[in-house]
Amino acid sequence: MNKPDSNSILKTEDLDIGYHSKKAEKLIAGNIEIEVNEGELVAVIGINGVGKSTLLRTLSGVQEPLRGKVLIRNTEIRKIEPLEKASLISLVLTGQPISKNLSVFELVALGRQPYTNWIGTLSKNDLRKIKKSLEIVDIDNLKDKKCYELSDGQMQKVLIARAIAQDTPLVILDEPTTHLDLYHKAYVLKLLKKLTRKTKKAILFASHEINLAIQLCDRIILMQEDKVLTGTPKELLDSGAFSSVFPEGLIRFDKDSASFKINPGK
Numbered sequence: 001m002n003k004p005d006s007n008s009i010l011k012t013e014d015l016d017i018g019y020h021s022k023k024a025e026k027l028i029a030g031n032i033e034i035e036v037n038e039g040e041l042v043a044v045i046g047i048n049g050v051g052k053s054t055l056l057r058t059l060s061g062v063q064e065p066l067r068g069k070v071l072i073r074n075t076e077i078r079k080i081e082p083l084e085k086a087s088l089i090s091l092v093l094t095g096q097p098i099s100k101n102l103s104v105f106e107l108v109a110l111g112r113q114p115y116t117n118w119i120g121t122l123s124k125n126d127l128r129k130i131k132k133s134l135e136i137v138d139i140d141n142l143k144d145k146k147c148y149e150l151s152d153g154q155m156q157k158v159l160i161a162r163a164i165a166q167d168t169p170l171v172i173l174d175e176p177t178t179h180l181d182l183y184h185k186a187y188v189l190k191l192l193k194k195l196t197r198k199t200k201k202a203i204l205f206a207s208h209e210i211n212l213a214i215q216l217c218d219r220i221i222l223m224q225e226d227k228v229l230t231g232t233p234k235e236l237l238d239s240g241a242f243s244s245v246f247p248e249g250l251i252r253f254d255k256d257s258a259s260f261k262i263n264p265g266k
């Protein structure tokens with residue numbers, strides 16, 4: 001039996017992630033040892049195809065691990081009932097089917113599903129949480145629009161609002177800033193950071209915004225072809241880990257400014 005650790009919301013033990021095909025097992029990453037604590041903003045970063053989405057799907061229980069365990073508040077995720085899981089983890093994955101015929105309000109209200117009765121009646125508390133989520137993400141003015149009327153960036157904010165309305169201790173987001181311009185990328189990540197501070201939620205997200213993640217996150221999970229490293233941005237900076245994120249040549253990591261730069265002349 002694991003000793004309960006009051007701060008730990010997500011933990012892995014000897015986790016191997018990947019896929020099974022008819023003939024063979026496809027290992028994407030192995031020996032993953034990560035821990036996410038209450039109130040932490042954690043980014044998963046790495047080059048295209050390295051396994052960020054696979055990791056998030058495995059950590060949220062959407063996909064089975066090849067080996068090892070994912071623990072949510074010290075209970076193995078596969079042993080948690082779906083309704084309880086929905087009150088512990090809110091999830092925004094890429095490629096999740098969304099009914100775009102719903103209004104923004106209706107879609108955000110779906111975040112309250114784990115708490116409503118079987119006909120989905122919204123209580124005063126549900127309505128308050130939905131309103132608050134719309135305000136926090138600053139999309140109150142969009143609430144009556146149909147989702148098919150939204151730009152990709154607006155839709156992304158709506159999905160974040162739905163995750164906030166679900167009001168879970170752990171929020172997992174796959175590339176929450178993909179369709180946003182630089183201002184809104186910084187806005188959303190800053191918002192996630194504020195949420196971790198105000199609500200003690202742990203927020204784990206995959207992102208290609210390494211420069212922003214270094215500035216804002218409490219911890220970074222850096223996925224490389226042969227290993228998964230974790231640490232505070234400073235620890236990873238000091239160890240030189242960012243220098244090997246991308247193939248050598250085109251871009252380099254500049255330690256002084258803690259950001260990636262294009263190599264002149266390449």
Ligand SMILES: Nc1ncnc2c1ncn2[C@@H]1O[C@H](COP(=O)(O)OP(=O)(O)OP(=O)(O)O)[C@@H](O)[C@H]1O
Nearest residue numbers: 019026028046047048049050051052053054055206
């Ligand atoms: N259903 C699947 N079956 C087999 N292999 C898969 C499957 N889905 C993804 N993969 C493979 O797993 C590897 C990791 O993919 P994944 O989508 O997790 O990467 P990623 O880091 O999220 O990429 P990106 O930054 O491009 O979104 C890739 O080689 C991909 O081809």
